[in-house]
Amino acid sequence: MTNTWLQKCIEDIAKFGAGERGMDRLAFTESDRQARQYVIDLMLEMGMTIREDAFGNVIGRLEGTDPHAAPVVTGSHIDTVPDGGKYDGVVGVAGALYAVKNLQTRGPLTHPVEIVVFMAEESSRFGFATMGSKAMVGQVNQTLWSKAKDKDGVTLAEAMRTFGLDFANIKKAVRKPGDIKAFVEMHIEQGPVLEATGKKIGVVTAIAAPTRLKITVKGFAAHSGTTPMEDRQDALVSAAMIVLAIQEIALEQSRHGTVGTVGNLKVHPGVMNVVPGLVEMWVDIRGVNHESIIECLQDVKDAISTIAEGQETPVAIDILTSDKPVQLHEEVRTVITEAAKSCGASYQDIHSGAGHDAMNIALLAPTGMIFIPCRQGISHNPEEYADPEDIQIGADVLVETLYQLAK
Amino acid sequence: MTNTWLQKCIEDIAKFGAGERGMDRLAFTESDRQARQYVIDLMLEMGMTIREDAFGNVIGRLEGTDPHAAPVVTGSHIDTVPDGGKYDGVVGVAGALYAVKNLQTRGPLTHPVEIVVFMAEESSRFGFATMGSKAMVGQVNQTLWSKAKDKDGVTLAEAMRTFGLDFANIKKAVRKPGDIKAFVEMHIEQGPVLEATGKKIGVVTAIAAPTRLKITVKGFAAHSGTTPMEDRQDALVSAAMIVLAIQEIALEQSRHGTVGTVGNLKVHPGVMNVVPGLVEMWVDIRGVNHESIIECLQDVKDAISTIAEGQETPVAIDILTSDKPVQLHEEVRTVITEAAKSCGASYQDIHSGAGHDAMNIALLAPTGMIFIPCRQGISHNPEEYADPEDIQIGADVLVETLYQLAK
Numbered sequence: 055m056t057n058t059w060l061q062k063c064i065e066d067i068a069k070f071g072a073g074e075r076g077m078d079r080l081a082f083t084e085s086d087r088q089a090r091q092y093v094i095d096l097m098l099e100m101g102m103t104i105r106e107d108a109f110g111n112v113i114g115r116l117e118g119t120d121p122h123a124a125p126v127v128t129g130s131h132i133d134t135v136p137d138g139g140k141y142d143g144v145v146g147v148a149g150a151l152y153a154v155k156n157l158q159t160r161g162p163l164t165h166p167v168e169i170v171v172f173m174a175e176e177s178s179r180f181g182f183a184t185m186g187s188k189a190m191v192g193q194v195n196q197t198l199w200s201k202a203k204d205k206d207g208v209t210l211a212e213a214m215r216t217f218g219l220d221f222a223n224i225k226k227a228v229r230k231p232g233d234i235k236a237f238v239e240m241h242i243e244q245g246p247v248l249e250a251t252g253k254k255i256g257v258v259t260a261i262a263a264p265t266r267l268k269i270t271v272k273g274f275a276a277h278s279g280t281t282p283m284e285d286r287q288d289a290l291v292s293a294a295m296i297v298l299a300i301q302e303i304a305l306e307q308s309r310h311g312t313v314g315t316v317g318n319l320k321v322h323p324g325v326m327n328v329v330p331g332l333v334e335m336w337v338d339i340r341g342v343n344h345e346s347i348i349e350c351l352q353d354v355k356d357a358i359s360t361i362a363e364g365q366e367t368p369v370a371i372d373i374l375t376s377d378k379p380v381q382l383h384e385e386v387r388t389v390i391t392e393a394a395k396s397c398g399a400s401y402q403d404i405h406s407g408a409g410h411d412a413m414n415i416a417l418l419a420p421t422g423m424i425f426i427p428c429r430q431g432i433s434h435n436p437e438e439y440a441d442p443e444d445i446q447i448g449a450d451v452l453v454e455t456l457y458q459l460a461k
Numbered sequence: 462m463t464n465t466w467l468q469k470c471i472e473d474i475a476k477f478g479a480g481e482r483g484m485d486r487l488a489f490t491e492s493d494r495q496a497r498q499y500v501i502d503l504m505l506e507m508g509m510t511i512r513e514d515a516f517g518n519v520i521g522r523l524e525g526t527d528p529h530a531a532p533v534v535t536g537s538h539i540d541t542v543p544d545g546g547k548y549d550g551v552v553g554v555a556g557a558l559y560a561v562k563n564l565q566t567r568g569p570l571t572h573p574v575e576i577v578v579f580m581a582e583e584s585s586r587f588g589f590a591t592m593g594s595k596a597m598v599g600q601v602n603q604t605l606w607s608k609a610k611d612k613d614g615v616t617l618a619e620a621m622r623t624f625g626l627d628f629a630n631i632k633k634a635v636r637k638p639g640d641i642k643a644f645v646e647m648h649i650e651q652g653p654v655l656e657a658t659g660k661k662i663g664v665v666t667a668i669a670a671p672t673r674l675k676i677t678v679k680g681f682a683a684h685s686g687t688t689p690m691e692d693r694q695d696a697l698v699s700a701a702m703i704v705l706a707i708q709e710i711a712l713e714q715s716r717h718g719t720v721g722t723v724g725n726l727k728v729h730p731g732v733m734n735v736v737p738g739l740v741e742m743w744v745d746i747r748g749v750n751h752e753s754i755i756e757c758l759q760d761v762k763d764a765i766s767t768i769a770e771g772q773e774t775p776v777a778i779d780i781l782t783s784d785k786p787v788q789l790h791e792e793v794r795t796v797i798t799e800a801a802k803s804c805g806a807s808y809q810d811i812h813s814g815a816g817h818d819a820m821n822i823a824l825l826a827p828t829g830m831i832f833i834p835c836r837q838g839i840s841h842n843p844e845e846y847a848d849p850e851d852i853q854i855g856a857d858v859l860v861e862t863l864y865q866l867a868k
Contacts, residue, residue: 281652308690315695324725
């Protein structure tokens with residue numbers, strides 16, 4: 055591994071929450087706290103002023119020459135999924151730190167530059183994604199969030215309290231339109247496109263929106279030894295049919311770049327000698343083509359009602375989130391493209407299948423994203439990997455982009 | 462509720478360990494002790510002599526005219542699952558007490574009659590089922606049992622000590638072949654068959670043996686938003702195919718009375734934004750036809766290897782237990798059938814999908830079982846219910862059966 059400043063930063067952050075199989079640094083956990091402190095210490099070293107907003111987003115600020123100018127903002131997240139990788143999010147935070155370090159050598163900038171470490175970007179712990187940036191743009195459903203619990207039954211409010219934050223104050227995290235001149239996030243692609251084309255920089259045009267469902271299948275719990283096969287209402291059998299139906303529908307819609315996944319499934323009572331009486335499933339549907347997502351969702355609903363009727367197992371569908379794809383800002387995309395050119399980096403336009411904090415900040419300020427390649431497009435996996443040289447190229451393009459926006 | 466002697470006995474026993482939702486009378490608990498004392502007092506009233514064996518099985522004995530004749534034994538258990546019902550096991554003990562009361566009015570019998578209250582029939586507390594009858598026939602794995610703990614970490618040995626029993630003496634509970642002339646257990650069906658056919662008595666032909674599998678499906682965890690459908694190795698999709706394959710195979714084998722159930726399924730990492738990388742499944746296959754179970758198992762293995770190959774998701778199969786079904790004794794079945802006839806009770810042959818103490822005692826002595834209907838086949842549930850008149854009919858048939866065997 056090449057031993058650059060960026061690499062050291064990434065490897066240092068990877069020390070917090072390193073699990074047996076991969077990174078386990080869920081939001082609002084002790085390892086998250088430690089990694090954030092590590093980043094805060096680096097920002098302080100660089101002479102940035104630090105503040106933490108009402109949701110725990112960390113904001114480091116480098117003043118510009120014009121005290122009234124709106125800041126140019128960059129950053130990403132450092133929380134991970136369970137058994138996650140070292141690069142998702144972290145590359146954008148390390149890149150931002152590297153950028154500010156370098157901008158300081160370029161002499162004074164007119165605009166302040168801010169680095170944001172967004173809180174709880176991954177939905178793994180509480181079932182909601184990009185929570186920190188949602189809080190920052192005021193896109194919070196407080197009723198739903200107040201019910202959010204992790205696997206151990208810890209509520210979001212309780213988790214926030216361990217960080218000294220009060221759920222009731224979430225609204226105070228909101229930033230007003232005009233507060234930010236522009237936002238740029240650097241991130242690994244988490245897909246196979248750039249590796250396949252050999253381009254080093256992806257200029258993101260749009261971000262796919264996730265539609266998320268919770269599906270509850272109601273069967274009848276009965277003795278697995280004494281209940282004849284014909285007399286059963288086995289919730290898991292119906293759930294299995296639903297899993298396969300969603301897979302088939304998503305395959306059909308994949309020609310529009312839409313994907314569908316059943317990421318989790320829980321069986322109740324979940325013991326070997328009882329026919330499953332209840333199954334809960336969580337589904338994630340995404341795409342950049344809104345019509346395709348709508349069609350996919352309708353097909354899933356139709357398939358489920360057919361299965362529910364045929365199996366005599368009532369099924370309830372809760373739509374947890376249903377967002378529209380987000381188009382990124384023309385001018386910022388141009389600045390990124392020019393920056394890539396002036397750095398001599400190969401580049402292409404690309405869309406993001408994954409959600410990012412940038413899609414929320416786009417509601418507040420002109421926003422762009424810089425993608426870099428990652429091996430085999432693997433992410434949310436211990437094998438996630440980005441080539442140190444590719445990370446360096448991405449960071450250099452980020453430096454130039456921020457310079458042009460803030461100068 | 463009709464107020465017969467049997468009903469009073471059942472309701473009295475239900476006073477011990479009555480929980481909020483159902484009966485909570487786990488083995489070796491204070492409520493278990495109190496219920497056992499209630500039964501012992503009734504047996505003493507009837508002039509029976511009482512002894513407790515080295516595992517805590519209570520044995521009440523009514524002497525016959527021939528001091529050398531082997532006893533005819535009946536009984537069941539009074540421990541329950543958590544949130545259990547009033548009838549599982551208790552019906553067989555109350556029926557046995559009722560039977561002895563009535564046999565005494567029929568004049569002296571040649572053979573002694575014994576009532577056994579088996580200890581720890583339910584696996585709920587220590588993870589092993591029918592422990593008392595296993596101890597009685599010497600089918601104890603002392604190494605495994607010595608490690609058995611309840612959910613509070615209390616070991617079996619510690620629980621036995623609270624009943625004044627020493628784990629090291631378990632072997633002393635063993636009875637020798639020839640010790641018992643015949644054993645008959647009365648029990649609720651815990652299934653829907655008798656209710657459906659309208660027959661009042663089930664003459665049990667065989668007791669199903671469980672074959673239990675743990676199936677592990679290995680996929681590849683990947684980002685649910687960015688991984689194209691075609692590039693996925695989704696462990697849950699393969700698992701869903703396996704669930705449906707097992708259902709289909711079990712339906713096919715159900716003509717031999719074989720059933721198959723996937724009782725639990727766990728997804729890893731089990732979050733909405735990651736394609737499932739690993740799935741664990743627990744399967745319970747039961748039947749009374751050994752060939753059918755073997756065939757079922759083979760078909761499941763074949764289906765799994767086809768799915769594993771087609772989906773490129775390797776699957777591992779661990780066989781946790783694989784016991785042979787127990788055939789009950791021809792002659793004892795005939796005696797029960799004749800007894801049903803002479804009582805004018807409708808009857809049919811039936812097999813037991815659930816395990817019972819009788820399946821262990823069958824290794825030691827000619828054994829039979831009498832099933833009575835229970836509402837909707839519901840058991841291990843507070844809604845478990847048996848009609849007082851059906852219980853009465855079952856007890857009358859038990860009386861006649863014991864009389865013919867002991868006269």
